Amino acid sequence: MKAHSISRREFLKNLGIAGSGVILAASPWLSAFSEVTQTNNEKCRLAIIGPGSRGRFLMNFLIQNPKVKIVALCDIYRASIEAALKLAPNAKVYGDYHEVLEDRSVDAILVATPLSSHCQIVIDAFDAGKHVFCEKSIGFTMEECFRMYNKYLSSGKIFFTGQQRLFDPRYIKTMEMIHAGTFGEINAIHTFWNRNGDWRRPVPSPHLERLINWRLYRDFSKGLMTELACHQLQIGSWALRKLPERVMGHGAITYWKDGREVYDNVSCIYVFDDGVKMTFDSVISNKFYGLEEQIMGHLGTVEPEKGRYYFENIPPAPGFLQMVNEWENKLFDSLPFAGTSWAPETANSNKGELILGERPKTDGTSLLLEAFVEAVITGKQPPRIAEEGYYASMLCLLGHQAMEEEKTLRFPDEYKINYLNHQSKSTGTL
Template sequence: MTNINRRQFIKNTGLLSGGVLLATSPWLAAFAEQKETIGERARIGVIGPGSRGQHLMSFLVQNPKVEIVALCDTFQLSIDEALKMAPKAKVYADYKKLLEDKNIDAVVITTPLHIHYQMVLDAFDAGKHVFCEKSIAYSMEETHTIYQQYKSSNKVFFVGQQRLFDPKYIRAMELVHTGEIGEIGGIRNFWHRNNDWRREIPANASDKQINWRLYSDCSKGIMTELACHQLQIGTWAMREIPNKVMGHGAITFWKEKREVYDNASCIYMFENGVKMNFDSVLSNKFYGLEEQILGSKGTIEPEKYKYYYEEISPAPAFLQLINDTENALFGSLPFAGTSWVPETANTNEGHYLMDTKSVGDGTSLMLEAFAESVITNKQPPLIAEEGYYATQLSLLGHEAMVKEQMLLFPDQFKIDYLNHKSV
């Protein structure tokens, strides 16, 4: 989905109109002047071209409006691999030297979480546009400072929340915001895996350099690496942020050389009483990942490309007879009591969000939008705010697990978001 045509994008997603598209995903306004930017280029430096950085580069190098002009890493193997994709890029060992390069318009920061903060601040100070991988920073204070620096910089700021540009999620949010699935009663998120998150250590590298996600002074583990994606779905759907959270985390299975939880659960509560759950177990992958948006008229499961109405067509007569028979049988059993009537659900196959599943996960569109924004020097609405709150909610959930307390979202870290409460 490189070099996307906006009209074709609207057609592919099945959205009602451009107006609905921009109401659901206003950041797609980044593509509004796409024709006018033909022939122009965003000159980008990549700081930290490891596995994630190289993944992003694989999309950037396909875009004729992007030139990767610089690379920076302290790990030579990463530089060697990145140069295969951008052989003309200048190489730096010190990111501050890269930031001094006047030939660079923007930077893509894909370094470990705990060093995002200073790099992002320094990049804004150097007058660069910034794309920073999620999560934005290691602490709520750092995240807020970065946002304030962005607001005063007059530069573009993107965060790696690719679901914002994922067509199936955009289509799902159309169903939410037009009331197609009714009033939201709850949001359930889960992301389960069965591995210890440990990577093989190459020669001349340390365990911490490669497996930084497992160390508590570098990462917040599950919450900043996984939950940040799914919690952002809640703010997008509800158009507000939850005001409190409680949770529990533990190391229950993967206990060797690990400082961050391998088992985590949080409950986030919105002001109207709606709750959003996040759950992750790293020792069982059966259910995988999904976000389930539960409305009074229907349910959406974006990762399955499906949505389901509460009311479905009646079952065939034979199945309905079985259903009625079971109700009569179990309803007469004394252990159940008179208040319990079993419900044998009809098979609900649901409906597909889109006609095709070959739409990617939004990463390509996200990076194209970043390039367009760099060229035009125009920040798309709300994309920085969505990334900001995704990080803050992840960090607050982690703090609630560590403290074993219910925590309120601190007023000092609230920002303006769709005209909801802010300071």
């Protein structure tokens, strides 16, 4: 994806939501922008730990922000450092992140290293008094995520995670509509993310295989669940404003039998307390259906990635099609196994309506990073953003564990953070 930033003003205008109170009700983390005009003369001095492909993608947004100064780069792979220096030529270079944390010119760090290294870097950063942006999933295990969240609470520092959909105008508008009852009672959420490719990156030397292709190996990654599901599972808790109670699933390597250790296809079912289910499926040997979240209520369906919504009651089919349907129903109406339920549905002719007037220019990444910068400069943590990242990580890790153990697992009570417990007692929601 090309790095394309949009202004905060353009972002809020595109939402088309009347009144800031409505916006903040669905997305309270947008309060990070409340004092943006008061920080024009200040800068966030940032270090990038792990300027690989993802780290440099984020840097492309950051260098467009006049409030950001990238002062340090840290990586053990020289090729990544050299590529990153083209974006931030004046940054100091480190090979050990501990040296970055000792650098008093660094206000905050951005962590885009292999998943297995996130926890220790983040905890050490908080201990060093640094603000943190950590790519998802935040931790390699549920226990690590819990430790990281508690360290954030005790540090008093800013903590953001790479959940860019929280700042995507399509998703913010979608949640406002869902919570307003536009689509009725939500009774199912289907999410999927399909690709067709081996997920490998070029390796200049065999001894660098696990360093560069860490996503394919169990010592460093949980594969599709932590790399992809982490985004989409967060949509379910955002829409329903509660957590699923249990999860079951299955994963396998069925196509890319090339020495990888993580699954190339996964399926999980998350079950909420009222029986509503959220599914996640991912296949990386067929991209036809791409990615989407299909959020279904009894009045309508919304597909935020596509940027469209559909109501159940649509205009009648064209006269000719309606006549054919009626004729076929009469022909087969005596068959007990069919009745009218088999008749061609008109849903596939429903083109739906656009959530916004046009497709946004970014997926929310630029606004997520801008909000982090504002939070660092003001020293104010926006409500719920750390918690959304925490639970997204926990849900994908619980799903992975359910696949590994081939069991139905419940969300552990010991990992339900106080934030959620407080909200649940007072409102029954997140």
